Amino acid sequence: MSKEKQDLLLLAPPAPRTSQRTFNLKSLFLFLLLSAITLRCVPLNLAARYDHETTFASSCPQVDALVPQRGADVLANISDLLATSTFKTKAVSWLAGAVQIPTEVFDGMPAVEEDERWEVFAPFHDYLSDAFPLVHTMLDLTKVNTYGLLYEWKGSDKSLKPILLAAHQDVVPVEPETEDQWTHPPFSGHYDGEYIWGRGSSDDKSGLIGIMIAIETLLEQGFAPTRTVVLAYGFDEEASGLQGASALGAAMRDRYGEDDDPFAFIVDEGGGFTDRYGTVFATPGVAEKGYLDVHLEVTSPGGHSSVPPAHTTIGMLSRIVVEYEDNPYKVELSRDSIPYALVQCHAAHGATMPKKLKHLVRRSRRSNEALNKLRDVLIEDNQFKSLISTTQAVDIVHGGVKSNALPEQAYALVNHRIATTSSVHETMVHDTALLAKLAAQYNLSYTAFGDTLLRGGSRTLTLKDAYGRSLEPAPVSPIAGKGSEAYQLLSGTIKATHAAHRGLDLASKAGQITVVPGMKTGNTDTRYYWDLSRNIFRYNHKNTIGSGERLPGVHTVNEAVSADSLLEMIRFFTTLILNADESRHI
Template structure:
């Protein structure tokens, strides 16, 4: 049962309001009715207290009433989860704090009950000296179902439990409210507050807070969300749409007995129970507004470009340019020798010839250098040398097509066929990564044709072996770029990577701002050979099989860490996902400070999503294996290659150590010596000559291991390029759908990360601001998969056109940005 929207806060004086009871003359009048108690509650501290509570209740739509019987509990007045409750502060009572909130919970439990009522927040030792149960029942009679305090008197707490008044201890919240809004006298002493001391409140502070939030000075607007199941409170100030989260406060989660108190509210133990106020979650995942070109020239060019995108002539041109590039089978293979030593590289020369013909204006306007024969490095020099250049990257190569799969392709893999009926362009490289390359080139060719020239220098870098680790292409391009532009010489880099999709009913764009590390570890076993008719208990292949099994039975732990991209992405999902469950949402929020909540998020989400768990942890996959040359000969050696994608908070050395430790005990059990990465872990001296059965050696397979990438700043100082990219994404998304407006609320931009690596691993020295993002649309999937790295690769024409719109918006916006230098 989800109880939500307790919409008013009655903030009492933390210093003075300790003894909560009816005025002395009423204390022993057991015959007092609930309405009589309501009229005199808190009267001994303020003559206005009862009136304040009644005023708050009258301002609510169908305010909660404490039920007195089981039958009444079943019909207790409620509002639907989508109703709105609003309170206003009575001008005659400046000591009262209220909140305005709306109980919008489209994802709420359909069986939930939404109640509207004042909340009472007080100080420490609340209720001390109040031994009669009327101290609790009078609050219930006044329509207060929940009290938050720094601590409670024991007798009062027991009376509250017996009568169904919920009491929560949260000293950090009380301290915050007191320090923020209390009036300080000379020497740091607190004043007695307003009126008879119902509340200590600095009216100037309250007025300033209201003014900052565009509110009336009649009362301070507060929203408090209390999640009893997760033990977290979130306080925000301001209107629901523009408020700011000021604090997250934790309290001890309630046990089963406390949930049992809610029976009068028809709450069941197994339900997720929370009191929900609309907290502005921008605190956890801040957003910028959409960014459009502003200068008259750029704004006009951008508008004309957008109109051109909608024409059939341009669509035909875009299809033609991409289709022509797809028809070149520019495949790259693992462990190829350098260019000039393998004829398979020659297809890259065909790519160069095609680009020169397809984009003549670029080749007559840009300078072009070819790095290591096939790497392409273009530059369009801007008119303002004080502006840092930026780099747009893509790769020319594609994953090879397995000849055995040719008959499973709907259209031939290198046909570049456009199916007008489905709106799909077919062929290897349509999705990875020739649509990006063609989109960049066609955008710039079009801008040149319109007579547009840049102030900021535009650099293009197209590698030719990204699909085989980029050791000949991007690696040499990175060195050439650093020689030309220097360390940190670029404003930002945009390469292939993330796109946008629907998550929890919200469209999220997730530009990659980090990458995992990479290591291929070779596990080799050697032992004496011989004839297979006299075999040992285990051959090298048998030992290797046991080692592989041991590795797979002991995977790396999947542990979500604060400050990492996967955790930040989840914070954005929780902050802006419309359909995320309240339980997961609040566990994610609480995980920013609580280890138990962090583990709960692992259980609720990470461990249940195979892709996300692969993103979070270090992975291992045995991808290659070799052993034996003849059926009747014992193999002297056998080896396997284990591919690791390394957690961003781990390292190559830590990964190697894990594999070594996992294998060591097994090696001892088999009497095998072990050498790991040049170090003798189990030396030959550990066994007698007759005991030793063989040897295991661990090494880096290809000597191109990679540490996790530095993270691109996404908040605070130095995050201006991130804000620029976010605004560009929002503008592109809105413009492509004719949504209008500049708030950008129709798409949320979150830090993201892929499970693999791109050519940018060689560009770390060029800038701190690397974005793996090409605005690929994954939000509206069809029946046909995109086929990346497999059969039937394709891209919808509309998605390709939106990528072109993204690049045009990016280029024009970058030309105006002044915050990169």
């Protein structure tokens, strides 16, 4: 890899289905050609969606730190508390206690009333009630679908839009065979003097507990909000939120949805801050990729394995899987995308980015040649490549039941995370076209997403939305110009929190943080909250500087979060609530 590439590496509703029809091979390719043309002609509103972003990317302006005025004394008192060992010990204990209650969820769990595994959340609710008595005395709590938690801290001015702070109670399961690989047991909540260890300590009980501590402490200080604060805690985010956030979203639409866009902003789990090119960058997520699980199924008549056909269902499925992996989605870097804005901001504010590389980034604004060169450099980093492109991962495969019986069916599941400049429909059309030649080669009857495209022999190939929960790329939250007031407030809060936690002078630029738009490769519970606010931010102010060895612990062994990060998250949520309470611009 060239030095230039090394320097620039960055870690950074489906269309209506047509009716059933039967095609011969010639008609199939005509259909695919027309589909491709249609996709070019159908307006996806992408230009409008990203219009505000393009201006931002050209200069990446920054706002000043935002410190509450009316709540200055309250914030000062809480800041003094955060500096004490007594409060630190209490905060660590709060999170450790939450980690010690296993709240694992699994894929494919049935409805709450049909599976006793959901009952793990009852003791967690009891724990929250005991740990945060003021929250449970002063806030109204509604339990949605039994285990979803919806708190309302009523403000005195009903004309102000409420804010929504979200988190999730559940954690990914711990594989039993990995338990001996943990430095400390996965549900111990062990504190070693620096880190709190255990499943959920980072994802996402630190966010949930950080919010609860902030509000409990504000209540202890006698603070009464002017603007209503709503808390929504789902319980199956790690299994796509079908039982938790989905029900919470519906409940909030019923309660607050008289007007469009009922919340001033929403903050859920997401980005943090880290050092990049000699500058500390915070990256609140303002977009999310789309999602589609494709179920591939091959069938053929069974029989005795002593008289096999040339290709069994498993053999044909294997060839189809190879076709996928040999033909990944084309990677394009779009100027109308959040990852491109992130690159522009790194160039604008990265103190140690080499001048030649900065020049390439800036030249890419107008030169397609430079843009393609920049893309080729950036995609050397698989993390960034996954941000800008539609990805595909073959995650599940199954076929056969006995060694002497021909498998009558074999299937695989391909998970797609859809680029923000694409769509579910475009992804379906791509996959359909990809496998057309193989379907014809094996004389398979070919049905893709409800359309029968080929009539072959007795063998079949079927593509379908595996779980019926495909997701379009999320609307992008405004980050510049009119309508971006919430992003500016969030940015100012991030800057104030970062400076206060380190004792930095707000008047000096030394050591200050730069706020830039970001996005993750995965999805959050906010997929169910799109119609609740135009301003959705995936951010919980987690410090990842120098903690790279901890990051792999998310969803795997040795998950941990530092006590100092927890304290800074508490400061962030406290400052955010106070800033939002006195703002009249959101």
